[in-house]
Amino acid sequence: MKYEFHQIEEKWQKVWKENQTYKVTEDKSKPKFYVLDMFPYPSGAGLHVGHPLGYIASDIFARYKRLKGFNVLHPMGYDAFGLPAEQYAIQTGQHPADSTKKNIKRYREQLDKIGFCFDWDREVITCEPEYYHWTQWAFLKMFNCWYDNKTNKATPIESLIAEFEANGNQNIDAATDLEGTFTSDEWKSWDEAKQEETLQKFRIAFLSDTMVNWCPALGTVLANDEVKDGVSERGGHPVEQKKMKQWCLRVTAYAQRLLDSLDELGWTDSLKEMQKNWIGRSEGATVYFPIKDSNERMEIFTTRPDTIYGVTFMVLAPESELIEQVTTSDQKAAVDAYLDKAKRKTERERMQDKTISGVFTGGYCKHPFTNEDIPIWIGDYVLGSYGTGAIMAVPAHDERDWAFAKHFNIPIVEVVAGGDVQEASHDAKSGKLVNSDLINGLDVKDAIPKIIAEIDSRGLGSRKVNFRLRDAIFARQRYWGEPFPIYFKDGIPKPLDESDLPLRLPEVDAFKPTETGEPPLGRAKNWTTKDGYPIELSTMPGFAGSSAYYLRYMDPHNDKGLVSKEANEYWQDVDLYIGGTEHATGHLIYSRFWNKFLYDLGYVCKDEPFKKLVNQGMIQGRSNLVYRVKGTNQFVSLGLKDKYETSTLHVDVNIVENDILDTEAFKKWRPDFKDAEFILEDGKYVCGYANEKMSKSLFNVVNPDDVIAKYGTDTFRLYEMFLGPIQQSKPWNTSGIEGIYRFLLKVWRLYNRDDQFNVVDETATADELKSLHKCIKKVDGDIQNFDFNTAISAMMICVNELSDLKCNKREILEKFVVMLCPFAPHIAEELWSLLGHTTTVTLADFPTHDEKYLVESNWNCPVSVNGKLKFVLDLPVDYGKAEIEKAVMEDERTKALLNGKNLAKLIVVPKKIVNLVIK
C-alpha cells in the first residue's frame, strides 16, 4: 500500500462525520475540558493559510486532552453580524443575510478539509434568531439592573426604585452619572419621564446624551476600540466627535473588578498589560476650587495633589459647561472665537496638532488653601472626556502645564525641589516639598496622603480613583445587527417582555446606511409593538453577539435560557482560549464584563470566562517580486537586476516555487505578459521576496485548499505547527513543507514495507523502547507547553531512529500512532485500523512514558579546567557527587593536568559538567 493521503483523509473525515465521533455530551464520569477558538468572522475572502493556525493548535490540544481521558468541549461557530459583513454585502450588491450564508458555507467547506474535531452539533451563528434571542435577553437584563457599589454587583432596578421612593438617593452608592441628591418627596413629585431620565443614569444598559465617535462614511457611531488614530478601524474613514443620544453599557462600573481579576488569569503578561492600560486606573484626588464671586465651584482631578501649592492657573476643556459662567464680558469675544476654532477641528486634527493654544476666560478661582486668585483658562490639551474636563495646572511639575505657562507667560512656582523649573518642568515623583506650607519638607510619597487627608477633613474634595475606560457605546445606525428589545411610549424607553423575544430583524427594502444617521430600520414596515408603539431603530454592535457565545456552546439548543444551570455547572468556563491579540481591548474586555454581569445575577457560576488564553501570531504573506526592465517587456532575474534599470512588480505567489518563477505560467497569468521575455540566471528566473500583510492586492494570499490538494491536510497541519512557536508572527513560506511530507512518508513506511503492511508481534529491544519513551516524554511535555514545533521535531527524531533500527514491532508502533494522532489524525486513524483496531484512535489512551527505559548505562561526563573543556569521561549514570569526584580525580588525564599545580576548587554537578579550578 502506498501513502494515498487524499483517499485516507477523505475516508476518515467521512467516518468521523457518520459516527459523530466528536459529539460530546455532559458526561459526569469524566473530567471536563473546554477548548475554544475565537470564532471566525465569515468575510467574503474565505480562509487563508493564516486563519487555521490557531484552530490547528487548539485542535491538537483538544485531541490530546481527549486521549488523556477528558470529556472535551471543542465547538465552532460564526460571528456573523456586524459592520464588515454588511459592508461586504453592500459592495457586492447582496443582502447581508445571503452573503453571510454563502460565506459561512465557504468557510465550513474549508474548515472541513482540515479535519478538525469540532462538535458541529453545537454550532452557533450570531445572526440567527435562536442565538440573538439571548443577546437581546442579556441586554434586557442590563437595562433592568443598576450597579450597587456597596455590594459590588449588578442588582435589579426594582430595589433602586423602592429605595428612591423610601429615601431618595442619599443612601445610594451606585455607578451613576447622576450628580447631587434628591429626596423621596422629590422623586414622587416627578412625572414618569423625569423619573425614567433619572433611572437611565443608573441602568447598566442606558440611553445617554453623550459625545460619540461618529463616522459619516459608515453612517454609524463606533466604540472607542473601533477607532484607531482618529479613523475607523474598518475602512479607515475619518471619525468625528458628535453629541448624540445613544445606548451605552456601563462597563465602567466593572473597571476595578476587571482590573483585579486579571491577576488570576493564565494570560500572557503583555495581554494583561494591554488591558491594564486600556482600563487605565489612576489614583489621586478630586479637589474643588471655588469660583470667585460665585456660589459655583470647579471640580478637578489630579494625581499629584501634593503639588497643589504650585497651582498658578486652571484650565477647562473647550467642551466644558463651566465656560459660559466664568467668562467675563470683555473676554467673551476672544473665548467665542477660540471655541469656534476648537469645535471645527476633528478629533484627529486636535490630536495631531501639538501647537499650544488657549484663551483666558477672564474668570478666577480661589485657591482652596491659600485663598489666592487663580486665573481660569481654556485649553484644548485638556480633554472633555477624562476626569472632570478641568485641571489645576502646576507648570513647575507638569510638562504640558509648563509649556502652556511659558507660551502665555504665566508664573511658574516650584514646590518640589530638585530641578530648575524655569528651564524645564520637574515631573519627578520624589523629592522634598518646598513653598508648600502644610506639607513643606515632606517627600512626595508622604506629602500625597497628608494633603489628601487635609483636603478631606476641610471638605475641599476627596481621594479619588479615575479610570481611562469609557462606557461602551452600544448602538449602531446600521441594519445588520441585533434589534434592541426596546420600544418607546410617549418618548420613554420601555423594555419588551422577555416572552416577546427574539425580536426578529425586520425586512427592509433598502438596508444601506444614511450619512445623516437615520437608521435603516426606520424603513421597516410595522416596526412597532402589538400596541403600535415604535421600536428602537438602532441595532447592536458587532461585539454584542460575541460577548457570550462561549456560554451558548455549553447548551446551544436550549430555548428556555442562554445556558441551563446543569450545563453551565458541568462545563464551568473555558479552560483554553486561542485567538489573536487584536481583540485585547475589544472582545476580551466586553466578554469579561458581560460574564461578570451574568455572574452577578447568578446565571453563570464563574466570574471569569477564559481561564487560560494563548495568542497565536499572525501569518504574514511572503510576496514574490519580479523585475521588469524599464520600457520593455523583459524581466530580469533577481541576481542580475542591478545591471538594468528596473521596476518592481508583485507576482502571484502561486506561480512561484521556492522563489523560482514558472515562466510559462507567468505568460498566461495576465494578457499583457503574454510576450514576456526573461533574462535568466543558471537557466532559472529567481524572484525577490518581501514579507507583508497577506492580501489579495499583493498576490501573496495562499489558500489552504491548494496546499491540502498538493500535500494533504496532515502535512498542512504539521507544517503550520512546525513553522515556529505558535505565539510568534511569521511569514508563510512553503519551502520547508517537503520535509514534513517526507516525515509522514517515513512514518508510513515504518508500518508498511515494500507497500505491504508489515508490523509484527515481537518484543521490542531496549533501543527501540528508549527511542519511543524519550519521544513520548518530550511530546507530552511539549503539547502541554504549546511547543508544538519541538514536539514534531521529537517525533521526527524518533521515526529516524526507529527506521534505522528497522523497527516494526507492534508494541512500539501502536503507541507511536496514538502520539501522532493529535497532529496528523487521518494517517493515524489509517495506521490504527491497519493495526487491526475497529474503534477510532480517538478513543485510545495517550501513551505515558516510563523512565526505566530512559536510564542510560553510561553518560559522558565533560571535565573542564577553568571553564575550558579538557576531556570527556564515561561514567555510570547512577554515580553520585562523591563517586564522580573520585573518578575524575583518579583519571590519568586529570593527574596530567594537575601536574605540579594546586587544585583550588572542584565543582561537581551530577549529570552535568565537572569543573576543576586551578590556581
Add this chain to the structure above:
RNA sequence: GCCCAGAUGGUGAAAUUGGUAGACACGCUAGACUUAGGAUCUAGUGCUUCGGCGUGGAGGUUCAAGUCCUCUUCUGGGCACCA
C-alpha cells in the same frame, strides 16, 4: 513620550532554564541507484588565515552566560495631550 515583547548559521528555528550553542527541518555540496527526477538513499554543511572566533553592540557577575545584572542599538506590538 510611556509600556510590553523580541534580536541565535544561507533560511525557519532548538538549547534539559546557568553546564559541550546551532537539535530538527529547509536549502546547499558531493556521491549511489536511475532512461529520467521536483523520487529515494549515503556523507558533508556556523565562521575560520586551522591559532582560534562565534547567540545585535559595549561592559559586568561566575569555574562556566544565548540564558543573570548595567548601559546601548535596532525590530515588532500596544497606549498616547489620561492631568
